[in-house]
Amino acid sequence: xxxxxIHGGTITSPQGFIAGAxxxxxxxKGDNLLDLGILCSEVPCIAAGVFTTNKIRAAPVLLCxxxxxxxxxxxxxVNSGCANAxxxxxxxxxxxxxxxxxxxxxGLLPEEVLVASxxxxxxxxxxxxxxxxxxxxxxxxxxxxxxAKAIITTDTLPKEIAVKVNLGQxxxxxxxxGIAKGAGMIHPDMATLLCFLxxxxxxxxxxxKKALQRAVDASFNxxxxxxxxxxxxxxxxxxxxxxxxxxxxxxxxxxxxFEEALTEVCLFLAKSIARDxxxxxxxxxxxxxxxxxxxxxxxxxxxxAGSPLVKSAVHGxxxxxxxxxxxxxxxxxxxxxxxxxxxxxxxCLMKEGRPLPFDQARARSILDRxxxxxxxxxxxGDASATAWGCDLSEEYVTINSEYTT
Amino acid sequence: xxxxxIHGGTITSPQGFIAGAxxxxxxxKGDNLLDLGILCSEVPCIAAGVFTTNKIRAAPVLLCxxxxxxxxxxxxxVNSGCANAxxxxxxxxxxxxxxxxxxxxxGLLPEEVLVASxxxxxxxxxxxxxxxxxxxxxxxxxxxxxxAKAIITTDTLPKEIAVKVNLGQxxxxxxxxGIAKGAGMIHPDMATLLCFLxxxxxxxxxxxKKALQRAVDASFNxxxxxxxxxxxxxxxxxxxxxxxxxxxxxxxxxxxxFEEALTEVCLFLAKSIARDxxxxxxxxxxxxxxxxxxxxxxxxxxxxAGSPLVKSAVHGxxxxxxxxxxxxxxxxxxxxxxxxxxxxxxxCLMKEGRPLPFDQARARSILDRxxxxxxxxxxxGDASATAWGCDLSEEYVTINSEYTT
Numbered sequence: 001x002x003x004x005x006i007h008g009g010t011i012t013s014p015q016g017f018i019a020g021a022x023x024x025x026x027x028x029k030g031d032n033l034l035d036l037g038i039l040c041s042e043v044p045c046i047a048a049g050v051f052t053t054n055k056i057r058a059a060p061v062l063l064c065x066x067x068x069x070x071x072x073x074x075x076x077x078v079n080s081g082c083a084n085a086x087x088x089x090x091x092x093x094x095x096x097x098x099x100x101x102x103x104x105x106x107g108l109l110p111e112e113v114l115v116a117s118x119x120x121x122x123x124x125x126x127x128x129x130x131x132x133x134x135x136x137x138x139x140x141x142x143x144x145x146x147x148a149k150a151i152i153t154t155d156t157l158p159k160e161i162a163v164k165v166n167l168g169q170x171x172x173x174x175x176x177x178g179i180a181k182g183a184g185m186i187h188p189d190m191a192t193l194l195c196f197l198x199x200x201x202x203x204x205x206x207x208x209k210k211a212l213q214r215a216v217d218a219s220f221n222x223x224x225x226x227x228x229x230x231x232x233x234x235x236x237x238x239x240x241x242x243x244x245x246x247x248x249x250x251x252x253x254x255x256x257x258f259e260e261a262l263t264e265v266c267l268f269l270a271k272s273i274a275r276d277x278x279x280x281x282x283x284x285x286x287x288x289x290x291x292x293x294x295x296x297x298x299x300x301x302x303x304x305a306g307s308p309l310v311k312s313a314v315h316g317x318x319x320x321x322x323x324x325x326x327x328x329x330x331x332x333x334x335x336x337x338x339x340x341x342x343x344x345x346x347x348c349l350m351k352e353g354r355p356l357p358f359d360q361a362r363a364r365s366i367l368d369r370x371x372x373x374x375x376x377x378x379x380x381g382d383a384s385a386t387a388w389g390c391d392l393s394e395e396y397v398t399i400n401s402e403y404t405t
Numbered sequence: 406x407x408x409x410x411i412h413g414g415t416i417t418s419p420q421g422f423i424a425g426a427x428x429x430x431x432x433x434k435g436d437n438l439l440d441l442g443i444l445c446s447e448v449p450c451i452a453a454g455v456f457t458t459n460k461i462r463a464a465p466v467l468l469c470x471x472x473x474x475x476x477x478x479x480x481x482x483v484n485s486g487c488a489n490a491x492x493x494x495x496x497x498x499x500x501x502x503x504x505x506x507x508x509x510x511x512g513l514l515p516e517e518v519l520v521a522s523x524x525x526x527x528x529x530x531x532x533x534x535x536x537x538x539x540x541x542x543x544x545x546x547x548x549x550x551x552x553a554k555a556i557i558t559t560d561t562l563p564k565e566i567a568v569k570v571n572l573g574q575x576x577x578x579x580x581x582x583g584i585a586k587g588a589g590m591i592h593p594d595m596a597t598l599l600c601f602l603x604x605x606x607x608x609x610x611x612x613x614k615k616a617l618q619r620a621v622d623a624s625f626n627x628x629x630x631x632x633x634x635x636x637x638x639x640x641x642x643x644x645x646x647x648x649x650x651x652x653x654x655x656x657x658x659x660x661x662x663f664e665e666a667l668t669e670v671c672l673f674l675a676k677s678i679a680r681d682x683x684x685x686x687x688x689x690x691x692x693x694x695x696x697x698x699x700x701x702x703x704x705x706x707x708x709x710a711g712s713p714l715v716k717s718a719v720h721g722x723x724x725x726x727x728x729x730x731x732x733x734x735x736x737x738x739x740x741x742x743x744x745x746x747x748x749x750x751x752x753c754l755m756k757e758g759r760p761l762p763f764d765q766a767r768a769r770s771i772l773d774r775x776x777x778x779x780x781x782x783x784x785x786g787d788a789s790a791t792a793w794g795c796d797l798s799e800e801y802v803t804i805n806s807e808y809t810t
Contacts, residue, residue, distance in 0.1 A: 053735070054731060054734040054735045055733075055734040055735070055737075055738070055739075055740050055742075056730055056731060056733070056734030056740075056742055057742075083727070085727060085731070086727055086730050086742070086755060086758065086759075086760060087759075087760065088743070088758055088759040088760075090759075120725065120727060121725075121726075121727020121728065121730065121731060122726060122727040122730070122754075122755065122760040123727075123760070124760075230731050231730075231731055231734060308713070308801075312801070312802050312804075312806045313806065315802060315806045316806025318806060320525065320526075321526075321527060322488070322490060322491055322525060322526020322527040322528075323526065325461055325491050325526065325527070325636075326459060326461060326490070326526060326635050326636055328460075328461070329459035329460040329461030329636060330458070330459045330460075332460075333460075334460075335460050335461075337460075337461055337462075337491070338493070349527075350491060350527065353491065353493055354491075354492075354493040354495075355491060355492065355493075355527040355528070355529075392802055393802055394799035394802045396713075396717070396802070397717050397720060397797055397798055397799045397801070397802065398799060399717075
């Protein structure tokens with residue numbers, strides 16, 4: 001039994017979730033841009049989060065970590081256009097006000113509200129605009145689409161999905177929804193991303209925490225756009241239990257199905273982020289097989305996916321495969337040159353460390369695809385892993401050389 | 406007593422070194438490009454080398470490491486346009502032929518000749534062209550300039566320097582010369598670079614090896630262009646002793662003067678490489694002060710210098726300083742946000758973790774300079790380090806998306 005994607009699904013597809021967003025004026029460029037939104041559940045939720053590994057943590061991250069200690073929450077308020085990072089005590093006061101204002105409007109306690117911000121670092125939040133904005137947000141069961149738009153910055157498209165899972169006899173169906181933003185500062189160990197997930201499943205707090213961490217490890221921690229991470233990276237899940245299934249706990253087959261579906265949701269969102277990397281035109285998929293350990297396979301795949309030289313070559317559809325091997329060579333992964341095979345899709349470019357003559361036109365046609373699969377077989381062990389990245393284009397530089405101005 | 410730069414100096418400035426180069430036809434684009442060269446000493450030299458840390462090592466690197474076991478050499482043959490990496494047994498046979506042909510022409514043994522290659526990975530050397538090329542090279546005491554041109558690939562300028570050091574009474578003067586190439590695949594722990602150094606000083610093998618490693622650590626291992634390293638990175642020094650000074654050994658004050666001058670030569674070449682990074686328009690200097698350990702200061706400075714977001718912001722003269730702090734935050738360096746100060750030249754942007762209002766026009770004018778100094782004070786300890794990098798421009802992508810085609 002696997003998860004079924006809901007056509008037009010989003011974060012408010014699971015029962016009992018409502019959302020909405022507004023343009024508060026935090027983003028300075030253009031107008032009619034959404035930049036402030038709220039997600040709310042009708043009932044209290046079990047909640048879990050995974051946050052940035054950056055030593056600089058934004059005020060909203062610190063506040064979420066505090067509010068999540070009891071593994072409960074009922075709403076999330078989020079803004080784009082200002083990261084509220086490197087903002088000192090004033091920044092923390094701003095984050096606290098965001099949760100307090102949201103809580104008051106929704107009839108909740110401030111500690112039941114989580115908060116996230118994304119945008120420019122080192123700028124204080126425009127609190128008056130945020131106050132007015134929060135007042136004006138209208139929540140609805142269709143509001144997930146609007147919220148997905150409100151959290152993006154340099155993304156070209158909102159990222160949203162929902163899936164349903166039939167847990168079998170007497171248990172019925174549960175739904176998992178999610179939205180995410182990414183584009184730049186994207187790297188393993190929590191990229192510059194915000195990801196919000198909801199489910200109407202009843203889930204134990206301990207299992208939810210573990211399942212989220214594992215789903216994030218297999219998805220958001222396997223994508224890279226530029227090797228940078230941010231002080232704001234957050235993935236948060238709210239589970240409101242309205243599906244009334246028997247509470248899912250670690251170890252059961254139903255919990256496994258739930259986790260598989262959650263991972264599928266995260267993978268969809270993660271790949272959407274990589275594909276929509278700043279200036280990207282292609283999704284690059286790097287699989288490392290035959291590594292000695294999973295950790296090595298993961299690390300190798302991520303380093304190749306992050307290599308600026310590999311990314312540039314893929315951008316120009318240049319079959320300059322030596323760069324792939326050179327990037328793997330600096331990854332620290334155990335390898336023996338005379339055992340390594342390299343494939344571009346099914347086209348073998350290197351066999352046991354020796355370059356093969358290959359059809360340049362065919363190589364180019366694979367590199368011209370919207371999705372470019374690269375596979376490296378180390379032939380040393382049984383471990384494998386896949387990472388996703390994007391090509392590096394002139395547009396990436398243009399976007400990032402004019403970001404704050 | 407410090408080193409004095411010799412106007413117009415190069416690798417053949419020290420006594421007894423001759424060099425030359427030719428266009429053998431290895432580089433495929435354009436014509437009249439030099440791509441094959443030889444450096445030779447009149448007498449046998451003490452020799453040392455530092456090589457790539459990449460697990461994929463090119464055939465010439467493996468051969469140099471073998472030939473350097475006795476710490477002696479008398480000549481170096483080098484080609485650009487083909488890296489002779491990922492080329493299996495045929496590649497090793499090619500590297501061996503290069504040393505054998507050069508040795509025969511110079512009246513040396515093959516194991517007295519070192520070899521280096523740079524260019525496209527995964528392509529076999531065109532041996533007939535190389536054979537003909539080696540035959541045609543004319544060596545002269547002025548040939549260092551030609552050799553400096555023959556080793557470059559995407560560099561826009563050759564990099565060369567020579568300095569003289571007066572070792573004091575009865576000891577006279579010694580000269581150190583050097584040339585280097587870089588531009589892409591540049592990162593700490595030996596970037597894609599070739600560096601050849603010569604001196605007429607008499608130096609003990611043990612001291613020469615240590616002094617070279619330390620000079621490389623302070624220079625080539627502190628520059629980054631794109632985070633990639635290559636299978637070919639090599640820094641080699643030949644010391645022919647013709648200055649007839651008392652042999653320099655670890656621990657003496659004269660040895661210290663020699664090492665300082667050697668480090669100065671390496672720093673000049675390393676900064677030239679960073680400044681001439683592919684597509685670069687500016688040299689970025691990152692100093693991390695007040696770290697707990699030197700290793701942390703070095704790592705932090707290098708990671709900030711390598712951040713694509715920092716590099717893009719500097720390219721556009723965008724004072725988006727949050728990216729500097731975010732990059733340091735992911736470096737693993739111990740830091741406390743509330744203690745960190747950040748300076749753009751002498752302009753303070755952040756004090757004890759709080760953003761300061763600053764003069765945007767002044768910040769832009771600093772970022773517009775050809776050299777952009779950024780200083781981060783962690784205020785935790787006494788260790789400091791400086792790294793160099795370059796801005797990331799659209800041109801970097803253009804160069805690297807069309808490299809082999």
